[in-house]
Amino acid sequence: MNLFTFLVQSAGEIATRLFQHLQLTLLSIFIATALGVPLGVLISYRRRMKKPVMGVANVVQAIPSIALLGFLIPILGIGEKPAVFMVVVYSLLPIIKNTVTGLSGINAETLEAAKGIGMTRIQVLTKVKLPLALPVIMAGVRISAVTSVGLVTLAAFIGANGLGYLIYSGIRTLNDYQILAGAVPACLLALLMDFLFSLVEKMVTPACFKQN
Amino acid sequence: MKKKIIALLLGAAVLLLCIGCGPGQSRSIVVGAKAYTEQDILGNALQILVEENTDIRVEYKRELSSNVLFAAMQSGDVDLCVDYTGTVYANYLGYNDIKTSDEVYDISAQELDRDYGLLMLEPLGFNNTYTITVRPDTAEQYGLKTYSDLAKVSQGLVLGVNFEILNRADGIPNLKKTYDMEFKDEVAIEGTLRYTAINSDEIQVTNAFSTDGLLLEYELVVLEDDKQFFPPYHAAPIIRAEAAEAYPELVELVNRLAGSLDDQTMRELNYRVDGQRENPADVARDFLTSRGLI
Amino acid sequence: MIRFEGITKRYDQQTVISDISFEIEKGELVVIIGSSGCGKTTLLKIVNRLIRPTSGRVYINGADTAAQDEIELRRNIGYVIQQTGLFPHMTVRENIEIIPRLKRVNRADVEARSVELMRMVGLDPAQFLDRYPSQLSGGQQQRVGVARAFACDPEVILMDEPFSALDPLTRVQLQDELADLQARVRKTIVFVTHDMDEAVKIADRICLIHEGGVVQYDTVEAVMKYPANEFVADFIGRNRIWSSPAFIRARDIMIQTPVCASADTTVMRCIERMRTRKVDSLLITGENMRMLGIISAREMQTCEDRGVPVSRVMRRQFEKVSPDENIVEVLQIVNRGGLSAVPVLDEAGTVVGLITRSSLLTTLSRPYLDETEAATS
Numbered sequence: 010m011n012l013f014t015f016l017v018q019s020a021g022e023i024a025t026r027l028f029q030h031l032q033l034t035l036l037s038i039f040i041a042t043a044l045g046v047p048l049g050v051l052i053s054y055r056r057r058m059k060k061p062v063m064g065v066a067n068v069v070q071a072i073p074s075i076a077l078l079g080f081l082i083p084i085l086g087i088g089e090k091p092a093v094f095m096v097v098v099y100s101l102l103p104i105i106k107n108t109v110t111g112l113s114g115i116n117a118e119t120l121e122a123a124k125g126i127g128m129t130r131i132q133v134l135t136k137v138k139l140p141l142a143l144p145v146i147m148a149g150v151r152i153s154a155v156t157s158v159g160l161v162t163l164a165a166f167i168g169a170n171g172l173g174y175l176i177y178s179g180i181r182t183l184n185d186y187q188i189l190a191g192a193v194p195a196c197l198l199a200l201l202m203d204f205l206f207s208l209v210e211k212m213v214t215p216a217c218f219k220q221n
Numbered sequence: 222m223k224k225k226i227i228a229l230l231l232g233a234a235v236l237l238l239c240i241g242c243g244p245g246q247s248r249s250i251v252v253g254a255k256a257y258t259e260q261d262i263l264g265n266a267l268q269i270l271v272e273e274n275t276d277i278r279v280e281y282k283r284e285l286s287s288n289v290l291f292a293a294m295q296s297g298d299v300d301l302c303v304d305y306t307g308t309v310y311a312n313y314l315g316y317n318d319i320k321t322s323d324e325v326y327d328i329s330a331q332e333l334d335r336d337y338g339l340l341m342l343e344p345l346g347f348n349n350t351y352t353i354t355v356r357p358d359t360a361e362q363y364g365l366k367t368y369s370d371l372a373k374v375s376q377g378l379v380l381g382v383n384f385e386i387l388n389r390a391d392g393i394p395n396l397k398k399t400y401d402m403e404f405k406d407e408v409a410i411e412g413t414l415r416y417t418a419i420n421s422d423e424i425q426v427t428n429a430f431s432t433d434g435l436l437l438e439y440e441l442v443v444l445e446d447d448k449q450f451f452p453p454y455h456a457a458p459i460i461r462a463e464a465a466e467a468y469p470e471l472v473e474l475v476n477r478l479a480g481s482l483d484d485q486t487m488r489e490l491n492y493r494v495d496g497q498r499e500n501p502a503d504v505a506r507d508f509l510t511s512r513g514l515i
Numbered sequence: 516m517i518r519f520e521g522i523t524k525r526y527d528q529q530t531v532i533s534d535i536s537f538e539i540e541k542g543e544l545v546v547i548i549g550s551s552g553c554g555k556t557t558l559l560k561i562v563n564r565l566i567r568p569t570s571g572r573v574y575i576n577g578a579d580t581a582a583q584d585e586i587e588l589r590r591n592i593g594y595v596i597q598q599t600g601l602f603p604h605m606t607v608r609e610n611i612e613i614i615p616r617l618k619r620v621n622r623a624d625v626e627a628r629s630v631e632l633m634r635m636v637g638l639d640p641a642q643f644l645d646r647y648p649s650q651l652s653g654g655q656q657q658r659v660g661v662a663r664a665f666a667c668d669p670e671v672i673l674m675d676e677p678f679s680a681l682d683p684l685t686r687v688q689l690q691d692e693l694a695d696l697q698a699r700v701r702k703t704i705v706f707v708t709h710d711m712d713e714a715v716k717i718a719d720r721i722c723l724i725h726e727g728g729v730v731q732y733d734t735v736e737a738v739m740k741y742p743a744n745e746f747v748a749d750f751i752g753r754n755r756i757w758s759s760p761a762f763i764r765a766r767d768i769m770i771q772t773p774v775c776a777s778a779d780t781t782v783m784r785c786i787e788r789m790r791t792r793k794v795d796s797l798l799i800t801g802e803n804m805r806m807l808g809i810i811s812a813r814e815m816q817t818c819e820d821r822g823v824p825v826s827r828v829m830r831r832q833f834e835k836v837s838p839d840e841n842i843v844e845v846l847q848i849v850n851r852g853g854l855s856a857v858p859v860l861d862e863a864g865t866v867v868g869l870i871t872r873s874s875l876l877t878t879l880s881r882p883y884l885d886e887t888e889a890a891t892s
Binding site (some may be wrong): 075078079082083086087088165166167168174177178180181182184 | 381383384385387388389408409410411412413414417418420421423424
């Protein structure tokens, strides 16, 4: 059997697993962003929170994925839930970091002007800080999105679906075609994510920065 | 190509070591072991056994991959190791038909001697093959002893096994045919995460190697392969014929281990290292002492 | 309008402002000036509560600012800072309209107001309203900053060195425009700068701050003419007045005791008086030093009967200046009439002084002679 016939035969399975992979990735990024951005905002307002939050995010990042999955199985069982949890946990750090960086990089005088003309704290955040930090925040989300594609393959270790199943099954059974059938779509998906999120990044970049 | 490079590098390393040791260390052999607990215990056992009973100095090389170890045995970089009949038969000699344990041992021993100049000594006693295990409460509830027992109740159980056995033709697919099994669900779970999952009752049935120490940790029940579906992987020491000639006492000495390690004993030794974090060398020495071998 | 009462600001042990009290009148443009680090910006920011004073109070229209909602307070005070004060991600329109929109002012009114404000600061609304700040020159950005400060038509506007980042030409232009604008709208403006030229150009009053305290708070002219102490004199520059001749008035340069004669003095005596006093003209006065006429030495030489009263021969038509006319106007009058002297009369026509060509020369040469003195000493 050659690669072509293998691909034709398993086209249906590849497509299904690709779709599952995309779903898991997007779900994870969505949750990671929904958690990471508020955490980053919180840190930027409460300096004292920075060390503990960044510390936890860093430590969590350093836990080997398999060990993390081991911790999660007794709590979340097997399958998608612990997988998404793991990907979210690993994706948080770049999002939090970039949110903090983006918010702290804003010109102090711009912020003072915002305050001085009578914006409330919330208005300064939503009308000035977040719009100006958004390109940097989105760059963090973009990094997370791309790494998430890779991380989601690990979900296969604990019975979750996605392209990882093909890759690791292929590796364990020495089936090169199967590895390719999983790895190539995963690569393409990562590139697609990068591309899509670069578009989002451009979309949220304030017009004034685009000409520069 | 990569393997050859690794072998070459390894060879170069050994050569350098030999030069470093100088001609004064003439009575010495190299013991090799693969990169997992059981092999490390056995490698340590061989080293201690030889050093305590002879004046031969033993150099111990651990953490080798299976193929590198076999290449090193052929090239003379390693003189003595423990390997498994199924591995020799299928992986090194390239057979893929199913034979009985004795046939596999006989063919492997013959061809290693004839084609590779390696002597397969007497089996140690345990068979580290693929096996199927279940949660203790599941075994108790259904009175499970054998794979055939499992087949009768498997519709209500979730199988979680690693990718290799799940998808290989001679893995779960054929096992299910042979025993006429059907599971409620089959999921792939990799590595020791299987044990976590079975311990949390996410799955009830998983695969294991029969001497895996973690089986004791999680008190899993190993079922009997009553139709001998999985090929035999009996452990047996292998020595280079040249080394056996140079040090004739070695063959007799190593053969004293024959039959001294059954599945349960090996599992317990593995568990002392994997589960209780003991030093493999200490575990090996305790074992040899308890059998009066040193 | 704005009253500072005992304002003190301390950071840890360092006192930035100590016990400042003064009041800014409605409709005046007061420049708070001082060298960097003197506390002038801190004082400004205490007005809109960006900085909270350690002690003391600021009252606006009699109301204690500390008792007001700070957001509401700031929205009712215009605030202009250096060009970075514009939000780079918002268009000019969005920048100007942000606070009115947050206040939920009627949309049509807001839009009409934006157009009006743009015209007020001299920018074409159609051309600039939808641009981003980065597409504008520094001067244009600052005009937008001013427009934004006026958006809610506040009574009080604070400006914190708004023109300091601009090139000199644009700066001067914006200063002129601000002065014109202020002449029209008469807002109460507090303007912080370290640039004395700028202060002189735009200020009604100057509040000079040094080491956290007010050294002098007075009109520009008074500060220049009557510096409170050596520091003020040094800070404004001793010859600063010469770059603002409008502030040099006739009363400042006139001879305060001109040689006069009453109308019934004989010509003979007048000639005698001129000779002894070494002057070449006499002011002829009536009751209470009211000036009746003038006569020069030559005019008397041609007079045959020297026993008649001088009122018979004096010239009754003559040029005169008021004490408040400035040196430029005096020079114009002197030049136009080819005069050697011009009397300074008050509103009642009383002689208060005399400006002669030689007194003008003395006055005008002072900055150069002073400089030479300063250089040689």
